[in-house]
Amino acid sequence: xxxxxxxxxxxxxxxxxxxxxKLASALDVPCYDRELIAIVAxxxxxxxxxLEKADEVKAKPWDSPAIVGMxxxxxxxxxxxxxxxxxxAESESCVIVGRCADQLLKRRDDLLSVFIHAEPEFxxxxxxEEHKIGRDDAARLMKRTDxxxxxxxxxxxxxxxxxxxxxxxxxxxxxxxxxxxxATILKVIEETAK
Amino acid sequence: xxxxxxxxxxxxxxxxxxxxxKLASALDVPCYDRELIAIVAxxxxxxxxxLEKADEVKAKPWDSPAIVGMxxxxxxxxxxxxxxxxxxAESESCVIVGRCADQLLKRRDDLLSVFIHAEPEFxxxxxxEEHKIGRDDAARLMKRTDxxxxxxxxxxxxxxxxxxxxxxxxxxxxxxxxxxxxATILKVIEETAK
Numbered sequence: 013x014x015x016x017x018x019x020x021x022x023x024x025x026x027x028x029x030x031x032x033x034k035l036a037s038a039l040d041v042p043c044y045d046r047e048l049i050a051i052v053a054x055x056x057x058x059x060x061x062x063l064e065k066a067d068e069v070k071a072k073p074w075d076s077p078a079i080v081g082m083x084x085x086x087x088x089x090x091x092x093x094x095x096x097x098x099x100x101a102e103s104e105s106c107v108i109v110g111r112c113a114d115q116l117l118k119r120r121d122d123l124l125s126v127f128i129h130a131e132p133e134f135x136x137x138x139x140x141e142e143h144k145i146g147r148d149d150a151a152r153l154m155k156r157t158d159x160x161x162x163x164x165x166x167x168x169x170x171x172x173x174x175x176x177x178x179x180x181x182x183x184x185x186x187x188x189x190x191x192x193x194x195a196t197i198l199k200v201i202e203e204t205a206k
Numbered sequence: 207x208x209x210x211x212x213x214x215x216x217x218x219x220x221x222x223x224x225x226x227x228k229l230a231s232a233l234d235v236p237c238y239d240r241e242l243i244a245i246v247a248x249x250x251x252x253x254x255x256x257l258e259k260a261d262e263v264k265a266k267p268w269d270s271p272a273i274v275g276m277x278x279x280x281x282x283x284x285x286x287x288x289x290x291x292x293x294x295a296e297s298e299s300c301v302i303v304g305r306c307a308d309q310l311l312k313r314r315d316d317l318l319s320v321f322i323h324a325e326p327e328f329x330x331x332x333x334x335e336e337h338k339i340g341r342d343d344a345a346r347l348m349k350r351t352d353x354x355x356x357x358x359x360x361x362x363x364x365x366x367x368x369x370x371x372x373x374x375x376x377x378x379x380x381x382x383x384x385x386x387x388x389a390t391i392l393k394v395i396e397e398t399a400k
Binding site for chain 1: 321323368369370371373374375376377378381382383385386389390393394397398
C-alpha cells in the first residue's frame with residue numbers, strides 16, 4: 013500500500029477518535045491524538061498537565077501576553093504540535109486526530125482529510141456513556157468542546173470547521189454507524205492505492 | 207440486498223450525475239434525474255420544454271402569480287416532482303439526483319443521502335468538455351447553475367444546500383476521483399445491507 017496520511021476532524025461525541033483508532037489498527041499505522049501532547053512534553057521537558065490545557069483551545073483574551081503581537085502560550089503549543097504533525101506526515105503513514113492537521117498538511121498528495129459528525133442525540137448518548145455523566149452535564153460538555161474546536165480551527169486556519177470545501181469526505185457516524193464509517197474510509201484508502 | 211434509496215446532491219460540474227448513473231448501473235436500479243420531468247409531462251400532458259424551465263429553479267419574483275399566496279408554476283412542478291419522488295422511493299430501490307429528494311425522503315430508514323462537490327478548477331474543466339464551451343462561458347454556467355440549485359434547495363427545504371447536517375456523506379469527487387466515489391458509496395450500501 014502506498015504511503016498515506018488520514019486526518020480526522022470530529023464533532024464532540026461523534027466517535028471520531030474511536031474511528032481513528034480502528035483505522036490505525038486496521039492499517040497497522042500509528043494514531044496521533046493526545047500522543048502529540050506527550051511528544052511535545054517529552055521534547056521540551058514541559059509537564060503534560062500544562063500542555064493539555066492549551067490542546068485544541070485557542071488562547072482566551074485574558075491569556076494573551078502583556079506585549080501585543082507576542083505569541084500566547086497556546087500559540088506556542090500549536091506551533092510545536094504543527095511541527096510534529098508535519099514531521100510525522102513526512103516520515104510515515106499515520107492517522108491524526110483534530111489539531112487542524114487537515115489544513116497543516118493540505119499540500120500533501122497523500123492526504124485524505126475526513127470530518128465526522130452526527131445528530132446531537134447520538135453524540136449526547138456517547139458522551140454520557142464515556143464520561144459517566146448525566147444528560148445536562150453531557151450537553152454542556154458537548155457544546156463547550158465543539159465551541160473550542162470551532163474557534164481553534166477558525167483561528168489557526170482561517171477556514172470554517174466542518175465546512176465541506178475543507179475536507180475530502182464528511183461522514184455521519186450516527187446514521188452510517190462507526191464500523192461502516194471505518195470500512196468506508198478503508199475502501200477509499202484501498203481505491204486510491206490502486 | 208435490502209431496499210435502498212440513494213439521493214445525490216451535487217455542485218455543477220462535480221460529476222454527480224455521472225456518479226448517480228454509474229451507481230444505478232452497478233446496482234441495477236433506475237436513476238432519476240430529468241426522467242422525473244418526463245414522468246410529470248406524461249402524467250399531466252404538459253410539454254417537457256415548459257417543465258424543464260421550472261426544473262430545479264425556484265420562481266423569480268416576476269414569475270409569481272398575480273394573487274399573493276397562490277402557488278407559482280415552479281411550485282406546482284416542484285409538488286408534482288415531489289409526489290413522484292415519494293412514490294418511486296416507496297416502491298423501488300433507486301438513485302435520485304437533486305430536486306431536494308434528500309429532504310423529501312428524510313424520514314425514510316432506507317435513505318442514503320450524498321452530496322458531491324469539487325474544486326472549481328476540476329468542475330470548470332468538466333463543464334467546458336461536456337458543453338463544448340470556453341472557459342468564461344463555463345464559469346458563468348457553473349455559477350448560475352449553483353446559484354439556482356442553492357436558492358431552490360433553500361426555498362423548498364429551509365436548509366442550506368451542501369451543509370453537512372443535511373447529508374449522510376459529502377464527498378470531494380475532484381480529490382477522490384469519480385470511480386473512487388462510486389466504489390465508496392457502493393461500499394456503504396453493501397455495509398448497511400449487512
